Amino acid sequence: MHEESAESESPKGTTLNRRLLLSAMGAGGAGLALGALGHSAYASQKSQQVPDDQVPFYGEHQSGIITEAQDRMHTAAFDVQAQSRDELIELLQTWTQAIAQMMQGQPIGTSGAVDGSYDAPPEDTGEALGLPASRLTVTVGFGRTLFEKDGKTRFGLDGKLPEALIELPHFRSDMIEEARSNGDIIVQACADDPQVAVHAIRNLARLAFGKANVRWSQIGFGRTSKTSSAQSTPRNLFGFKDGTDNIVAEHTDDLNAHVWVQKEQTDQAWMAGGSYMVIRRIRMHIETWDRATLGEQENLVGRLKGSGAPLSGGEEFTAPDFNMAGSNGPIIPVDSHIAVVHPDAHKGIRMLRRGFNYTDGSDGLGRLDAGLFFIAFVTDARTHFVPIQQAMSANDAMTEYLRNTSSGLYAIVPGVREGQYLGQQLFES
Ligand SMILES: C=CC1=C(C)c2cc3[nH]c(cc4nc(cc5[nH]c(cc1n2)c(C)c5CCC(=O)O)C(CCC(=O)O)=C4C)c(C)c3C=C
Ligand SMILES: [Fe+2]
Numbered sequence: 001m002h003e004e005s006a007e008s009e010s011p012k013g014t015t016l017n018r019r020l021l022l023s024a025m026g027a028g029g030a031g032l033a034l035g036a037l038g039h040s041a042y043a044s045q046k047s048q049q050v051p052d053d054q055v056p057f058y059g060e061h062q063s064g065i066i067t068e069a070q071d072r073m074h075t076a077a078f079d080v081q082a083q084s085r086d087e088l089i090e091l092l093q094t095w096t097q098a099i100a101q102m103m104q105g106q107p108i109g110t111s112g113a114v115d116g117s118y119d120a121p122p123e124d125t126g127e128a129l130g131l132p133a134s135r136l137t138v139t140v141g142f143g144r145t146l147f148e149k150d151g152k153t154r155f156g157l158d159g160k161l162p163e164a165l166i167e168l169p170h171f172r173s174d175m176i177e178e179a180r181s182n183g184d185i186i187v188q189a190c191a192d193d194p195q196v197a198v199h200a201i202r203n204l205a206r207l208a209f210g211k212a213n214v215r216w217s218q219i220g221f222g223r224t225s226k227t228s229s230a231q232s233t234p235r236n237l238f239g240f241k242d243g244t245d246n247i248v249a250e251h252t253d254d255l256n257a258h259v260w261v262q263k264e265q266t267d268q269a270w271m272a273g274g275s276y277m278v279i280r281r282i283r284m285h286i287e288t289w290d291r292a293t294l295g296e297q298e299n300l301v302g303r304l305k306g307s308g309a310p311l312s313g314g315e316e317f318t319a320p321d322f323n324m325a326g327s328n329g330p331i332i333p334v335d336s337h338i339a340v341v342h343p344d345a346h347k348g349i350r351m352l353r354r355g356f357n358y359t360d361g362s363d364g365l366g367r368l369d370a371g372l373f374f375i376a377f378v379t380d381a382r383t384h385f386v387p388i389q390q391a392m393s394a395n396d397a398m399t400e401y402l403r404n405t406s407s408g409l410y411a412i413v414p415g416v417r418e419g420q421y422l423g424q425q426l427f428e429s
Helices: 018-024 039-046 085-103 194-207 252-258 294-301 337-341 386-395 397-401
Strands: 007-009 015-017 072-080 137-143 185-191 212-220 275-284 356-362 368-378 402-412
Touching (some): 085 137, 185 194, 194 212, 397 402
Antiparallel strands (some): 007 015, 137 402
């Protein structure tokens, strides 16, 4: 809860005095390392039950991956201007502190938005005052360019670049805009309230002033996946259910096989417990799509538009039968989206999709700039994304209605324990 008073009610009913908590964090506020920032206050908070509107920050994995997909997203990629390793670490420590506060529904810093000096800019920008934590999650990862740029290693990270953190190749039909692709650091904020997600990115960008700049950012307004069996399947802007056959939080074996990087699987021990995040901003030519008949649309996807059931029959969660004959070849066309990307066509490879619908105004020709901000978390994009995207670009009839406009791959660092900062495993390995 963002409180306008200094008192906030803990879930167990004990009153946390925010002024005491903030003063325990020291005069340097959010800019200091966590070690100096009142661990005991956070330790006691963590041992309390987390309210329904909060997602725990600390853990083996970062939040925002298997967290039940929220409906609102603001993602930003940053390029680091800081020259020294210490400055970069300080930024990550500052961010860690601020993220932990915001995920608890607290304003950032020691004096928040309204409790500081009348003669200084407030530490927190204030637009989330009075709003609940709204299940905010903030997920942080590193792009390849954090490790090396223009042929030079950066921040003393020689030998730390994971083999799997490749530059994604060009795919047929890509029209990638470099200015909204890649970046040194990715920060994804998801929440139930758009203002809470935007507040998180804005305040992290502000804390980064002088050390890192926003390279690009994207707002998403509606989830296009489900990440728990309890969630309903949402719809994408083609009007189809999206996320039916996704990996969900309850699928522990699939998560270990396809999402979480395993110790024995990586050349970089610091990535164990992390994941790789693929981002593709995919513009959808919705005006053209809207002129396709229902039958054409269903043949392009391979599923019924209403129920989401495969064209081979059954209901939404019935497994598709790609061998069932139709009047003219298989009833699920071989060039339909699900026939091309299904795990059966890719040695059983799966991914955890966690994308969002977006609209960014119109393009001046009367067409909406709208689409899918595709996000997938995988153990290795070389095996879990590139071949599937290649197959899609080459064989998927739906791609005629799509244009890939941005692309990025990021190493999502493992989760942190209290007292640690995001990315510490990398800098201390
Ligand atoms: C390279 C990976 C994928 C991209 C890029 C992608 C883009 C994309 N997808 C849809 C719509 C749907 N996708 C669906 C399923 C689905 N998509 C992928 C992969 C990519 N999609 C996978 C692996 C799957 C699961 C396939 C399966 O196991 O059957 C569906 C069906 C419903 C579902 O299972 O989620 C739809 C609809 C769009 C519109 C799009 C680009 C804009
Ligand atoms: Fe898809």
